[in-house]
Structure formats: C-alpha cells, structure tokens
Amino acid sequence: MTQGDRLMIVAVALLAVLAWPVTYLAASGRSDVVVVTGPHGRSEIPLEGPSTVDVEGAGGPVTVVIQDGEVRVAASTCPDKLCVRQGVISGPGEAIVCVPNGVTVRVGGGGDALDSVVR
Amino acid sequence: MRSTRWSADGETTRSLATAGLLVALGAVLGLVESSILPPLPVPGVRLGLANIAVVLALFLLGPRKALVVSILRVVLVGMAAGSLGGPAGLLALAGAVCAWAVMAGMASRGDAFSVVGWSVAGAAAHVIGQLVAACLVVGSAAPLLFAPVSLALSLGCGLSVGYSVRLLLSRLPLKVRAEVTG
Numbered sequence: 001m002t003q004g005d006r007l008m009i010v011a012v013a014l015l016a017v018l019a020w021p022v023t024y025l026a027a028s029g030r031s032d033v034v035v036v037t038g039p040h041g042r043s044e045i046p047l048e049g050p051s052t053v054d055v056e057g058a059g060g061p062v063t064v065v066i067q068d069g070e071v072r073v074a075a076s077t078c079p080d081k082l083c084v085r086q087g088v089i090s091g092p093g094e095a096i097v098c099v100p101n102g103v104t105v106r107v108g109g110g111g112d113a114l115d116s117v118v119r
Numbered sequence: 120m121r122s123t124r125w126s127a128d129g130e131t132t133r134s135l136a137t138a139g140l141l142v143a144l145g146a147v148l149g150l151v152e153s154s155i156l157p158p159l160p161v162p163g164v165r166l167g168l169a170n171i172a173v174v175l176a177l178f179l180l181g182p183r184k185a186l187v188v189s190i191l192r193v194v195l196v197g198m199a200a201g202s203l204g205g206p207a208g209l210l211a212l213a214g215a216v217c218a219w220a221v222m223a224g225m226a227s228r229g230d231a232f233s234v235v236g237w238s239v240a241g242a243a244a245h246v247i248g249q250l251v252a253a254c255l256v257v258g259s260a261a262p263l264l265f266a267p268v269s270l271a272l273s274l275g276c277g278l279s280v281g282y283s284v285r286l287l288l289s290r291l292p293l294k295v296r297a298e299v300t301g
Contacts, residue, residue: 004228005236009274012243016270019263037259058206079202095261099253100206104261 031092034071036064037104047071047090047107057101064105071105073098138176138184145172145192150199167242167276169196173219174238174284182223189215206256210249217248234288235281242277246270 034045038055045053049066052074056062060077070088073096083098083105092108149169169192177185193215197203202211218241225232225240232240246269253262 001235002231002233004225004231005233005239008225008232008236008240009278012239012270012274012277015243016267016274019266019270037257037261079200079205080207093264095264097253097257097259097262097265099210099256099262102206102257104257104259106261 031108033108034064034066035104035106035108037106038062039102055103057098057103059101062098062101062103071096071107073105076101076103134180134184138180138188141172141176141180141188142191142195144175145169145188146195146199148172149192149196153196153200165276167245167273167280170218170238170241170245170280171283171287173215174222174234174241174280175287177219177222177226177237178234178284178288182219182226185223186216186219189219209256210252213252214245214249218242218245220244233281234284235278238281238284239274239277242273242280243270246273 032047034047036043036045036053036055039058040056043053045051045066047066047069049068051066053064054061055064057077062073062077062083063075065072065074070090072088073083073086076083076098078098078100080100083096086096089096089107093106095104095106097104148171152166152168172192173185173189176188190212193208193211194203197208197211202208221244222237222241225237250262250266250269254260
C-alpha cells in the first residue's frame, strides 16, 4: 500500500463523516407526517396511522404501511425490492427510496432544505 | 510490480483476448454476486466483485480498454438481469462510469497509488455516481440521505476488492503478465 493509498482511504472515510450533516438538513421538518412523492405527485399522510396507502409508481403500485408511528414499504412492483428490505423508518428526515418506481417515502416535510441544497 | 504496466500502443491480439476474458469475468462476478449475495438494505451498496475485472483491466490493459470492459459487463449483466434501459441499469452505468473516471485518473499518476487505492476510490465514486443518478431518477434529493452509510460501507468493499486484485496479480506469472501488457 502506498502513501497515496492511505491518503485515499482517509479521504473516503472523511467524506463519509462529512456527509453526515447532510442528513440533519433533512431532519429539520415535522415528525408527525409522512410525505410520499411519486411520479404522479406527492401526498402527506399523518404518522399516527394505522393506514395503508397504495402509491402509483412508474412500474406499478407501491404499498406504504403506517403503523405505531413507523413507516414501511410492504410491497412494491420493482425488481429488486430494496425498498421493502429497508424495513421501517420513524425518525424525522429518514427516507425509503424505491428508485425503479420513482417513489420516495420520507418522514417529515423537511426535505425541502435538502432539495434546495442540491439545486 | 509496476515495471510491467500496459503500454499505450499495445493493441495486440493477446490484449484483445484478455479484454474479452475480463468482460466475461466481470459479467460472471456481477451475476454471481447479485444472485447469491442478497443486496444490502442500503441502496447503491454492494460488494462490487465485478470491479475486480475493471481494476485488472486498468492495470493490465490501460484506461481505454478498462472503460470498454466496464461498460460491456454492465450491459451484459443488465441484459441477463432484465434491468437494461431501466432505472436500475442507468444507476449501474452511472456508477461504473464514475468509478472508471476516478480510477483512470489515479492510474495516470504513475506509482502514487496502488490497485488498492484505485479500488477504494473507485468504490466511493461508484456510490456517489449511483446516488446522484438516483436523485435524478426520483426527482428528489432523498437518496443523498444514504450517502454517509453507503460511503462508509464502500470503504470496506473497496479494500476487499483491491486486495483481491493484488493477490490475483501477485499470482500471475511474470512471463504471462509481460505478454499481456505487451
């Protein structure tokens, strides 16, 4: 391993640590509402639940289940089911993303700050 | 170790055959990884075994053939998995191109970095490329929320791939390596 290799390892580790504050930007929103964004618009669902919402994604429906203050994607029409595997989220700013269906599930509406940073 | 690096004008039959072999190796590793190992519950993170073929191509054949190897194995895996042209295929391609660009840049810096350094930086670039592409696909910055975890995991993946490549290269007989790199 060269000196440059060690520097690169430190740089990647540093990048991971420095990227952490980005998640706090997203956590500035409310924590009592779930924002579901899909290719056909966005909707807000109270986090109290219990409720089940079918969101129309790019490839078919995505089933979002809210129960006991926790949100999860119970079923999706995507091929890899990464969104289902992500399990439950509950904290403000936490998100589940189903890329193939273009659907984002996020606790709180605080993502606006994050989105403006990206723009 | 670096004295037998690729030569830029080495468009030999052997180097073409080696490139073909590495495409096949990358495609098989990619398929095996996606069918045996379950994907981690963090989007955009995987062990990245297929990057072994790309790093090998970069070391043995140079940056141009490494790019061809990388893109071809993404296309092959995409065709086999049915994700070609879909969002998942787009993400894979974005990650592959970003990883190649960073690794090729490092390879051009002579002996400053070894294959381990290439692999670590390539894995991180792959994650960043995928997350940015995911942001564009879903039209939201939410995928960036996974950046810290994904980058931290990519460090381990990059190290293991880098050391695998180093092990492979150390087992390659010098005579064979000299013939391949022409």
